[in-house]
Amino acid sequence: MTTGAWLCLFAPLAGTVLITLGGTRIPRAAAGWISTASVFVAFGGAVWSFFGLRAHGSQHGVVSTAWTWLEAGTFKAGLSVLVDPLSTMMMLIVSGVGGLIVLYSIGYMDGDDEERRYFAYMSLFVFSMLLLVEGGNLLILLAGWGLVGLSSYLLIGFWHEKPSAVAAAKKAFIMNAFGDATMALAFFVLIFHSRSLEFATSFATAGHLSSTAVNLVALGLLGGAAAKSAQIPLHTWLPDAMEGPTPVSALIHAATMVTAGVYLIARTHPIFEQARTVELVAAGMGALTLLVAGLVALVQTDIKRVIAYSTMSQIGYMFLGAGVGAYANGMFHLMTHAFFKALLFMAAGLIIHALAGEQDIRKMGGIGAKMPWTRWMFLVASLALVGIFPFAGFFSKDAIIAATLNIGWYGYVFFVVGLIGAFLTGLYTFRLYFIVFPGKPSAFVEEHHHDHHGLEGPWTMLVPVGVLTVLSAIGGWLQFGPYWHPLTNWLEPAARTLGVAEPTTTQEWVTSVLALALGLAGIGVAYAIYGVGRIAVPKLPAVQRALEHKLYFDEAYDAIFYKPAVALATQLYRVVEEPFVLAAGPDFGEATLDAAGVVRKLQTGMLRTYVFFLGTGMAIVAVVFLVVR
């Protein structure tokens, strides 16, 4: 069982190493296949540990330690993996969906100049994420956390000749580094109190910390989770991250990276439960993000950015679920979201591929006539995203909204926000759908569309999309709130759902009906506006401008952090650098030369002088010793 976990962890790393060492000795196509194979081997390992854990009986998880990785005084941390229900579930999602995405990349990246580098990074990304979810203690988790940040930086900036891609990569890295720092601070507090970062010890310690300390720890963890999962106020990197290749967006948004925050909350829930306020702050953060991202998605014109904001919004739901204590529901939505979000990105990638890189939805009108299969698959993903019965999102999203009902007055706020979010999801998703697919192909499409030997893309791209379509359609049936919940039962030993987050059957039904109705209403409004044009787009210039500027978050950060920093640097240059450093530099140099001029006379080059000095020195030392005695 743990062998499977180790295999799962190290197969993608082996892929990276192989491709890197192979260099130009292996053909380009081989790099893609090595990477794909390595991730699918990892999936095999994940399946192995899943069945191993089922057969094992004890569901509380097994830690396997390879060696002591770090030791300092009484503090010890091993390179260890943890196999428990939560980590096996994440392993399956990360390596399974990740494998499909890497396979898809083979077709998408075909002909790119640096395919080998791309696939080495892809494997590295999957490895980092697996390290994060399998890590047997918080230190390994943090190592994976940082590596995920690094590999996302490498992949977002993959097209390094594009300045915007490089800027986006740096932005993502800095935002994530901020989260890493707050997490590290939280860990310092834990180490200070318990001298350990093992899960069990840390969670036990959290129970008898002062409330200040435990709140600090939880806040630090929340900072890390929010940065990685792009929750307000640390979300601005995510839309910019669309500068990377489309499969990278799919990987960041579906299988890896942004889900890490939800995983972290579920994993460290004993700490969050000791700091219930902070946990509710996480839920509030999720609620705010799902609303704001849903609104901003309404006005975006780049197909990938619409989907990116939709991801933010859906992660908001997961935070909401995990924050109120319904960890299993949050994880369930994470899983279904991985299916349909990867599918959305890949279908969008098919379109972008067929239109030679065009991403503006206003130019894509009527592409459905050229790409009927893509249209159907996109439709399935959209319905799953909106949460229409019987597609995947219906089961997972409604469960999260229903879970907010019993926790207090703020629960009702969350409930209403969740329902508004459902309406917005319907609206922005089908705005995208109705603008891009139906109708007669636009002039731009007629001119630029090219198919792939009569297919809508190479088979390496179509197969993963097909598999994910099936999963998006039926994946939700795994769990149906009122009637069967195998996933909740499976996760119970690792992350037991709080009692207050368990709605009654009636509440589940009411929520489902409301959410479904609102989702359909959103679709209806989108159809009326963008499908048949019966209603004109409402004219609200101020609101529209605010949304197009993404509610001025970037501008605000620019004014608060960037501009003062630049001003300070300019002042420092003028007041310190110029008069002191620049003016004093030559003087220092001359003084050094003068001093050296005196001492250099001692170096005569004559062996005998040196011996004489040696002897004199020894004599002096001897005399001193004798006198001192």
Added chain:
Amino acid sequence: MLGPGVVWYVGISAFLFGIGALGVLIRRNPLIVLLSLEIMLNGANLALIAFSRAAGNGAGQIFALAVMAVAASEVCVGLGLVVALHRRRLALDVDELSELRG
């Protein structure tokens, strides 16, 4: 203990050391300078062993062995330098070799 006392040994050792030091100071041929260095080292070794024997403690002998090892390597390097000098047809005179003058 048989044989002469430790003072005699130390005397000879000082004598050897003095000869060596004098050689290093006044001779100009690097080969002879090296040779004189060896004599100095052996003088020091003799003192070490003499004291070691007088004190009944083996540490001095171990030191002497270490000094021999160092001396051997030093001779290797030194002779190598002398050969290299000769190959380049440079004068074998330490006073002529003053490239390092400041």
